[in-house]
Each structure stands twice: as C-alpha cells, then as structure tokens.
Amino acid sequence: xxxxxxxxxxxxxxxxxxxxxxxxxxxxxxxxxxxxxxxxxxxxxxxxxxxxxxxxxxxxxxxxxxxxxxxxxxxxxxxxxxxxxxxxxxxxxxxxxxxxxxxxxxxxxxxxxxxxxxxxxxxxxxxxxxxxxxxxxxxxxxxxxxxxxxxxxxxxxxxxxxxxxxxxxxxxxxxxxxxxxxxxxxxxxxxxxxxxxxxxxxxxxxxxxxxxxxxxxxxxxxxxxxxxxxxxxxxxxxxxxxxxxxxxxxxxxxxxxxxxxxxxxxxxxxxxxxxxxxxxxxxxxxxxxxxxxxxxxxxxxxxxxxxxxxxxxxxxxxxxxxxxxxxxxxxxxxxxxxxxxxxxxxxxxxxxxxxxxxxxxxxxxxxxxxxxxxxxxxxxxxxxxxxxxxxxxxxxxxxxxxxxx
Amino acid sequence: xxxxxxxxxxxxxxxxxxxxxxxxxxxxxxxxxxxxxxxxxxxxxxxxxxxxxxxxxxxxxxxxxxxxxxxxxxxxxxxxxxxxxxxxxxxxxxxxxxxxxxxxxxxxxxxxxxxxxxxxxxxxxxxxxxxxxxxxxxxxxxxxxxxxxxxxxxxxxxxxxxxxxxxxxxxxxxxxxxxxxxxxxxxxxxxxxxxxxxxxxxxxxxxxxxxxxxxxxxxxxxxxxxxxxxxxxxxxxxxxxxxxxxxxxxxxxxxxxxxxxxxxxxxxxxxxxxxxxxxxxxxxxxxxxxxxxxxxxxxxxxxxxxxxxxxxxxxxxxxxxxxxxxxxxxxxxxxxxxxxxxxxxxxxxxxxxxxxxxxxxxxxxxxxxxxxxxxxxxxxxxxxxxxxxxxxxxxxxxxxxxxxxxxxxxxxxxxxxxxxx
Numbered sequence: 152x153x154x155x156x157x158x159x160x161x162x163x164x165x166x167x168x169x170x171x172x173x174x175x176x177x178x179x180x181x182x183x184x185x186x187x188x189x190x191x192x193x194x195x196x197x198x199x200x201x202x203x204x205x206x207x208x209x210x211x212x213x214x215x216x217x218x219x220x221x222x223x224x225x226x227x228x229x230x231x232x233x234x235x236x237x238x239x240x241x242x243x244x245x246x247x248x249x250x251x252x253x254x255x256x257x258x259x260x261x262x263x264x265x266x267x268x269x270x271x272x273x274x275x276x277x278x279x280x281x282x283x284x285x286x287x288x289x290x291x292x293x294x295x296x297x298x299x300x301x302x303x304x305x306x307x308x309x310x311x312x313x314x315x316x317x318x319x320x321x322x323x324x325x326x327x328x329x330x331x332x333x334x335x336x337x338x339x340x341x342x343x344x345x346x347x348x349x350x351x352x353x354x355x356x357x358x359x360x361x362x363x364x365x366x367x368x369x370x371x372x373x374x375x376x377x378x379x380x381x382x383x384x385x386x387x388x389x390x391x392x393x394x395x396x397x398x399x400x401x402x403x404x405x406x407x408x409x410x411x412x413x414x415x416x417x418x419x420x421x422x423x424x425x426x427x428x429x430x431x432x433x434x435x436x437x438x439x440x441x442x443x444x445x446x447x448x449x450x451x452x453x454x455x456x457x458x459x460x461x462x463x464x465x466x467x468x469x470x471x472x473x474x475x476x477x478x479x480x481x482x483x484x485x486x487x488x489x490x491x492x493x494x495x496x497x498x499x500x501x502x503x504x505x506x507x508x509x510x511x512x513x514x515x516x517x518x519x520x521x522x523x524x525x526x527x528x529x530x531x532x533x534x535x536x537x538x539x540x541x542x543x544x545x546x547x548x549x550x551x552x553x554x555x556x
Numbered sequence: 557x558x559x560x561x562x563x564x565x566x567x568x569x570x571x572x573x574x575x576x577x578x579x580x581x582x583x584x585x586x587x588x589x590x591x592x593x594x595x596x597x598x599x600x601x602x603x604x605x606x607x608x609x610x611x612x613x614x615x616x617x618x619x620x621x622x623x624x625x626x627x628x629x630x631x632x633x634x635x636x637x638x639x640x641x642x643x644x645x646x647x648x649x650x651x652x653x654x655x656x657x658x659x660x661x662x663x664x665x666x667x668x669x670x671x672x673x674x675x676x677x678x679x680x681x682x683x684x685x686x687x688x689x690x691x692x693x694x695x696x697x698x699x700x701x702x703x704x705x706x707x708x709x710x711x712x713x714x715x716x717x718x719x720x721x722x723x724x725x726x727x728x729x730x731x732x733x734x735x736x737x738x739x740x741x742x743x744x745x746x747x748x749x750x751x752x753x754x755x756x757x758x759x760x761x762x763x764x765x766x767x768x769x770x771x772x773x774x775x776x777x778x779x780x781x782x783x784x785x786x787x788x789x790x791x792x793x794x795x796x797x798x799x800x801x802x803x804x805x806x807x808x809x810x811x812x813x814x815x816x817x818x819x820x821x822x823x824x825x826x827x828x829x830x831x832x833x834x835x836x837x838x839x840x841x842x843x844x845x846x847x848x849x850x851x852x853x854x855x856x857x858x859x860x861x862x863x864x865x866x867x868x869x870x871x872x873x874x875x876x877x878x879x880x881x882x883x884x885x886x887x888x889x890x891x892x893x894x895x896x897x898x899x900x901x902x903x904x905x906x907x908x909x910x911x912x913x914x915x916x917x918x919x920x921x922x923x924x925x926x927x928x929x930x931x932x933x934x935x936x937x938x939x940x941x942x943x944x945x946x947x948x949x950x951x952x953x954x955x956x957x958x959x960x961x962x963x964x965x966x967x968x969x970x971x972x973x974x975x976x977x
Contacts, residue, residue, distance in 0.1 A: 198849050200811075200848050202790075217917075220848050230919050232916075
C-alpha cells in the first residue's frame, strides 16, 4: 500500500488551513468596531410603514415609538422601535431618530447595543461640530460617545446625512467606567438651571435630571445625593465646602469637562447661554460622587474670541470651584492642553478638513438639511479658521489669567 | 361585609312573600277579559291574544381578589345589575322583548320583535344576541357560574342590532340561525376611542340534537357550529386579554385591517343531575397591508376553550331544572344545591412562528399571552326567583419563562345574590 509523502501531507494540511481560514473570514459578521469605523460614511436603512412614517413626522414633537426594520451592511434587525428625538434639533423634515432594538423584542440587540441615536445634525451647518468635539473630549481622556457619519434611507428614500451616536446607557457605562449598575441621569431641559439649591424635597430635581437607569427607584434613592450636592454647593465657601462638595462630585473631572467645553467655545454646555445643558450625570452604585459625561456638542465653535471665563460666574458650582487655586490652575492647564493638542500638527483643522471631505458627497445629496451647501462650505471654512486661531487666543487668555494671579 | 349581610337579609325576607305566591293554579284564559297571574314572572293576558310578562333582575356581587381590590377603590361590594323589562306575545305569531339596565352607559339590552309564522321559519329583528357562543347566548340568570368564561366574554360576539332568520326543523332535531348585524357585538365594542371592532357582520349557527327523540339519557345532547364574518377597519382591535376581574394581560396593541372571522363549536349534555358543556372559539383578524413595507401580515389570532360540568346535589329533578327547586325554602324544603367546575384557556398571539416573536404593532409573529383559569362554584337556589352563588377562581396568566409579557397567578373569590322575577 502506498503512503502519502510527508511533503504532500504538508501541502494538504496547509490547503485545509487556508480553506478553513477563508470560510472563517467569509462568515465572520461585522462588529461594533466596524460600526464605529470613522473612515467611511455608513449606510443605514429603515423600513417603516408609510402610515407610521406620516404619523412619526406629524408627531415629531412627541416621544412616540413606531415599529421599523433596521439594516446596516446587510445586517437586518426586525421589529425595532423608532422615535423622534432631540430638543432644538427635532424636525419633521429631517427626523432626528432614536432606535431601540429591544423596544418590541425583549433582549434583542444589534452588535451588543440596545439602542442607537441617529443625530440629524440640523443645528450645525458644517455638520462636523459634534464629531470633532467628541474626538477632542476622548483625546483628553474624558468618556465620550463614539460617533460616525451615515447616510440614512427611510423606505429607500434618502433622508440625509446623519451621525450614528453611541447612546449613553448601561452599555456605554460598561465600556467607559467598567460598570453599568450605577445611576445615570440626563440633563432634562425644562428651564434654565445654574446649580441652585432646590430645597429639601429630592423629587424637585426630577425636573432637572431625568433618570436613565434605575428608573423605577424611589425619588429619595435617586435624588438624595443630588439634593445633597446642590445643598452643599450653595453653602458659603469655607474650609469644609470643598470636602463636602467633593463627596458628591468629582471636582477635578468637572473642571476638566468645563475647560474642554470652554476651549471649544460651547454655547450650550455647562456654562451655556441657558444654564447647564447637554450632559449626563453619573453616580456609581456604591459612592455618592457624581461625574459628568459629555453629550450633544452641536453648538461648539461658537466664537473664536469667546473669553475663557465666559459666564463662569453664572454657575454656582463652577464659580465656587474656581475659588480654589488648584482647581483654577487645573482649569487653565486643561485649556492649555486643549490648545496645544488642537494646534499640534494642525490636528484640529486636519480633523475638520478630513471629516468635511468625507461627508461632502452625502451632504450635497441631503435635500432635507436646513442649510444650503454654500452655507455649509462657509461654515466649514469658519471652523478651519477657528482651529487655526482659537489655540492662540486661549493660550493668550490663560497667560493673562495666570499673570493676574 | 355589613353591606353584603344586609343584602342577604333583604333577600331572605323577600323570599317569604315570594314563596307565598308560589305556584298559583294557571287558570285558562277567558275571552274578552284581562287575566293577571304570576307564574315564572308576573304577567297580564287578554283574551288569549295578548300576553305581557314583567321582568326584573337584581344582582349584588362581592369580590375579593388581590388584583380586583385594587380596582374597586376599597369597596368590594357592587350592585352588578339592575335590569327591568317586558316580554310577551301578540296574536300567537309575534313575540317581543324589551329589556334595559337602570344604570348603565349603554342601558338597552334585548329590544326585538320575533315573527313566528311557523316553528321552522321565524324572523327576528331589533337588538339581540348574535347567534354565536353557547354560554354567551345563555341568559345571565341561567348561568352555572357567576361570570361567563373568559373565552366567551372576550371572544364571543354579544348583542347587536340586526335581522335574523331562525327556526327548528326535522322535528326540532335541527336548529338554525342566520342573520346580518350592524357590527360584531358589544363584547368586541371599544370602550375607548382609538380601538376598532367589526363592521357589518354576517353570523350563523347550526345546532343538532341527534338523539332528541330517544328516551335515553342522550336525548339532551346537542352539538353546534357557529361563525361570524365582519369587515374590520384599520386600527388596534378592541378584543384584548383581560382576566375574569379585568386585569390586563394582553392589550392587542397591533394593527389589523380586513376581515374578522369567528368560528366556534359547542356541545352541551345534561344527563340527569349532571351537565356537561364545552366550547371552542377561534377569532382571527386580518392584517392586510400592515407590514413595515405595506405587505400583509399573518392574521392576529385569539382562541380558547372551556369545559364545564355541574352536579345537582339535591333539591331539583335534574340539571336542566336546578333553578326550579322541587321544595323551595319556606315551603317545606331548602331549595336546590348545585356544584360546578370549569376549566378554560384563552390564548392571544401568533400560532405559526415565521419570525422572531415581538410585541411590535406590525410584528409578523405576535408575542401574545395566555390565561388558564379554573373555577369552582356552588349555587343555592332558594326558590325559582332567588339564588345565592359563590365562585372561587384561580387564574394563571402568562409564563415566567416568557419575558416581555405579564405573568401572574390570581386567586379570586366571588359571591353573588340574585333576585330575578
């Protein structure tokens, strides 16, 4: 009986390995990293019954869910829940959308995500503010949702250029802080809030902070630490103020967050024109200390020459925190870091140029955006100017501030 | 409890004068004269050409259930029904009935005229029960349990305005009913705006008693099949999953459009002191054009069955006459006593799974819910007008293994005092 030569066996083995590898590559599905790959403009397709779509547009001011099928890269998720979202960005023409994969099918997920946000970008003529801002937060070590651009089609009709935004939820917390069992609140904008003490009743803070986890817990459980935070914030700044407030908020992280927003000339953030806005408040499951998580940065790049202390005295917490020299110094340090990071190798301008070019075609085809292409190009040019000039302006402001002390 | 005791006392006191009028000798009608008598009901009769019965029914219910008490605002006693009416006959060929509740948002019950030229061909018009469902078309005063089965209450049609041909053929062995109705009955009618029910409805029922003329215990055996067909406008259906005392376990938040189909089979047998009854009902709502991309979806299905049995322990000749005790209370006897048991199941949701189950209003495969209930009952008929009933119901809703739908176990106790003349 003839036996196979060792060389022949080796060849067959290599062939088998190559075949199995090829099958593996061919059958491996896309991952979450593929979804948030930012070098391409993704395509997202939604199928919504025409009657539901009409009602969704008619009732875009409400958080009413409608059933839909979601498709990305051939991956189809059936029976997802879709609703209109946003505050100032709500639009019937170009719908801002939230996709809940488990709305109608308990436990259903897409690449491990329970939900996704499709940001319609209607408040940003350049369409890249949010994306660039989140990149800066992330580069400075702050937890920030991942974002990529996508062309969204509803019933095969192009709805426009969107940002796919990773929602701030339990999954996000697990990724950025390593635990998802804590307490998460979204700033709920009903009226301006500057950090005032709202009194003894913890439920008073429900109008300011909407729970996104532990929704069924009692108000006393959810809001007692928040009430304590703003009670202590509003006490006189004395030797124990810092110790007491630090029990309820990470002051270093808070100051860092505000400094990045200030560098970006955020008009609608912690020191926004209408009080504290566009952030999440997170508290771990055991301790009472809160920290901020960035959200919705479509009003950044407001002005190249906005002061590094603009509206700093309006916010109760921030104005008191800056009374401490180390926190003030941290604030200025972070501003400096932002400026250096943005200017180094023209990083900030490079990002703006890269992203604007990436979405140029999709943006031109977007007939539902509220600004024309001329306005978009003009605004991108302004952003580039901001990226070139803002670092120097901020560094000058920081130097002046340090000199004053 | 004080209120309940008071009602019982009133009933017992009322039983004494009622008993005094028991069994008057029915005198033959005399021509040209008005005759007044009280047999089953008080009635007046003129010259054999006009007869009018006066009817009234009072039901007081006491309910105790963890689920129900939450809905009763702390008062477990409720006067469930105060109904009055007249019924009668004109000239031997026309029958009529008019009934209404004294306090109800929809007060009118049966309001109809029945023209009966022959036993085999009769024409009924007005508002009455659509001929679907053995239990549903049985008067509430003749039920073996305090409440109808959940299957009957949720899936059978109920009353509506319409016209019906009916009769009995082949020496009463065969019965038929077929009619057209404005809608598909008050059981399916939406209580709130935004829900839809069936439009114009065709309904029919065929019953057969194959051994009617035999002298055996089988002579009472009856089989029946029934159907309804209705047009169904676009919307969420009003047919929903509710427990015996109204706890919601499936809200039917899904789009339907097209046709509603009900199909049912029924069987009843009353050999001596025992009785047996069962029904199977299937309701199907089309979902035409309701898919995400406008495609047709599988019909929404609701189906269920019940099996019930009773035993006349004492006091009546057989199960059919349990409400007419041989020796009523205060007339040398104690009335009659009947025990009953019923097992039932109601399932709402998709039958075939061509897609992942979902609660989406446009899901191909609807994640529904189910209930299985067992009812134990006892009824004490003091005389032919007064009955005291007690029921113990165990309901098992949903399954713990299925997430996304409610699941719970409920024990409920019901108690009813009924005065019916």
